[in-house]
Structures are given as structure tokens and as C-alpha cells.
Amino acid sequence: MCARKTYYIFVKATDDRQFCAIRQDQPIPQMIDGVQWMYVSCIDTSRDKPFGFDVDAAHEAMRHRGVYFYRRELMFRRTNFLLEAA
Template sequence: MSAYNLFRSTGPDGLSCAVPEERSVPRFVIGPQWEFAGKVDSPRNGPLGFDGKAAAAGVRFNGFYLFASFQKNAQALKQAS
């Protein structure tokens, strides 16, 4: 598996996009609705919802991998308590 750059939607949808380091970042990810969220160099280090096999298939067909991230952000955790 190659390393992926992760981008997270700033909206409430929980959508994330993984792009292999050697690929260009898709245009839709560049903008105020998205933020850089780190790197994944192993499926074990990926966020909850990241699937290495699905990522490989997504990249093969689209050049990137879209997935729903199930991690709650700090603001949501504060509001729940």
C-alpha cells in the first residue's frame, strides 16, 4: 500500500478523501469545504472507516478514495457531555 494524504470535509457529513501521495489532489478537495487531515501510511493507522482494499479499488478507478469517517470531532464530544 502506498501512503495517502487525507482530507476531511468541514461540513457535518463526515466525508473524507484519501489521495495517494504520488497522485494529484482532486479539484473538489481544494477549497474551504475541505481541510488537510494528515497521512496514512498503513491501513492500521487510518481513521475509523478507512478500508485499504476499498482505497486501492477507488484509486484504480477514480484516482482517489472517498469514505465516511466515523471519528467524532472534539466539538461534538464537548456538546455531548
């Protein structure tokens, strides 16, 4: 088990809001080919909190599937001419 819970983060080439995380101590699945999924960064969940990343869901996904998928989406609405996060 990876003590620091470090994950490699990949982004889907056709959807820049779709991400995939793989714990550093696990093998990289064949679907991560550098074409459809591209490496973005490495995060340490003890200090990094990427938007949309759920540490508990990532841990559970790694136990069952060996990969964690998540989305980063920002929703904005117009109220009195100011943009606010929804």
C-alpha cells in the same frame, strides 16, 4: 505506484464524518480546495488503520476515480445505562 501506500486525508468542511483519501503519488483533484475539503493528516496504511478506512476499497477507488471517499460513524445505544458500540 507508492510502495508504502501513503495517503493524504481530507475532511469535508460541512460534515466532519466524511473523509477523502488520495494516495501520495497521485495528483490532488481540483475539488480539494482547502475550503470545502481541508487537510487532516497523512497516513501510512502499512502501520495506520484509521476508523472507517478500507485499504482494499481505497486501492480500488484510486485505480478508477483517483480519490477514495469514506465515512467515520460511531453508533451508540443505551443498554442497562451503559453506552456500548452498536
